[in-house]
Amino acid sequence: MSVQTQFSAGACSDCPIRHRAVCAHCERDELAQLEEIKYYRNFEAGQTIIWSGDKMGFVGSVVSGIASLTQTMEDGRTQMVGLLLPSDFVGRPGRVGSPYDVTATTDVVMCCFRKKPFEEMMARTPHIAHRLLEMTLDELDAAREWMLVLGRKTAREKIASLLSIIARRDASLSPNGPSGPMLFDLPLTREAMADYLGLTLETVSRQMSALKKDGVILLEGKRRVTVPDMGRLMDEAGDDSDGGMFS
Amino acid sequence: MSVQTQFSAGACSDCPIRHRAVCAHCERDELAQLEEIKYYRNFEAGQTIIWSGDKMGFVGSVVSGIASLTQTMEDGRTQMVGLLLPSDFVGRPGRVGSPYDVTATTDVVMCCFRKKPFEEMMARTPHIAHRLLEMTLDELDAAREWMLVLGRKTAREKIASLLSIIARRDASLSPNGPSGPMLFDLPLTREAMADYLGLTLETVSRQMSALKKDGVILLEGKRRVTVPDMGRLMDEAGDDSDGGMFS
């Protein structure tokens, strides 16, 4: 089950933080104080939100859009290390330099909190701190799951893993439920997929073609994907357990 | 700087949790209560502490020894996704199934807490919850750094990365400081190194031999490593930034 769903369940519509990150456990008093210390920032697709090594002046939470976390070597090799979806946090109280670039993949609206008051609020509000810990543990599990993908899976399995994760993320929104055919738009270019999977874009392209030829997926144009049989796709991914990078 | 050092700085010797995880910020009252709910367990080298999918009956913190977290595919391919060093936590309050195997690499002593009281203690004790969040964020950063290693580095760079991380972890203990020559024992077999790096054990062996031939490292037997020039090793690792998987 994705975090999206978990949040939806407990979200309260009158929370002053308008997105759903902390909301599930909110109480009016603390969040009224948050209201005073927060502000919004907008970023265009492609814009870098935080450069690796930059001083992180704020703690931010994505309200809408997608941002990606990437690490880059001097010679230009880059590896995407995570995605920020709405409600995810970035920046940590008490650390100065960011360990990676944060870039807007689509247009992004971010809700920002100045560090000091945010920390004070956390100290005052145990259940919000607890919720943040839960979210961070989820991200850690997802990152570790991704390490298996990067370290041990073949190119075809990597592609299938990525597609099945994206498909499952959207599954909760689908009318057919998770077991029926899935239809979705890839939110990533072939190059971004390659950076995510530790492959080259040519290999990504070839494996997408191969999966299409074998009937595992259907492609309409370059981005629109149909998965006729999720079970088949998950077999191709080489694991039956739950994904979660995107959750 | 490693977590070890951070903790040493603030550790208080009379803390009822005898290792240093939570201690840095401890106050007597809360930890006296922890005393009532904790118990110790011993594991022999090679013994599996938690199987993937197992119900996790406790939250544990390593007191001494090293344990490894691994994920395995049905066909036997395995990927190590993290190490537990003294003071690290495993198991999370509020989740049942472990997403990976936890295995004792050396003999391990673990300090365990029953979940329910541990959660209650967290709710009562914001600064301990905060410390746990900090530790988890550190692990997340380390995992993401490792994703770059797994996804984009060559075999030689992977080996050099691993060696430099181990070397730096021990650097604080070294009389020469971090820039002088380093001497340490590898805590891992070639196979474990391979599982960590997403390589085969033959490739690990070959690259170790190559690094030795090129004078980057000296080997005494199979396990004892000397690094005459840490700068050289870090160049070989392909990054000048801070590692941290072991920190």
Add this chain to the structure above:
DNA sequence: AACCCCGGTTGATCTAAGTCAAGGAAAACC
């Protein structure tokens, strides 16, 4: 229309790492 640019595909070739296989050294057991 003609142009270009961007993202994507596909082919030909190369190479880093995997696979298979044969030992060697050192500890561990009888």
Add this chain to the structure above:
DNA sequence: GGTTTTCCTTGACTTAGATCAACCGGGGTT
């Protein structure tokens, strides 16, 4: 002391994926 087992090394060969390079097609712009 000899035998077995575990861990490691090295060699010969194969292969998955990278690299280099040509080309395609749609959506802008002029």
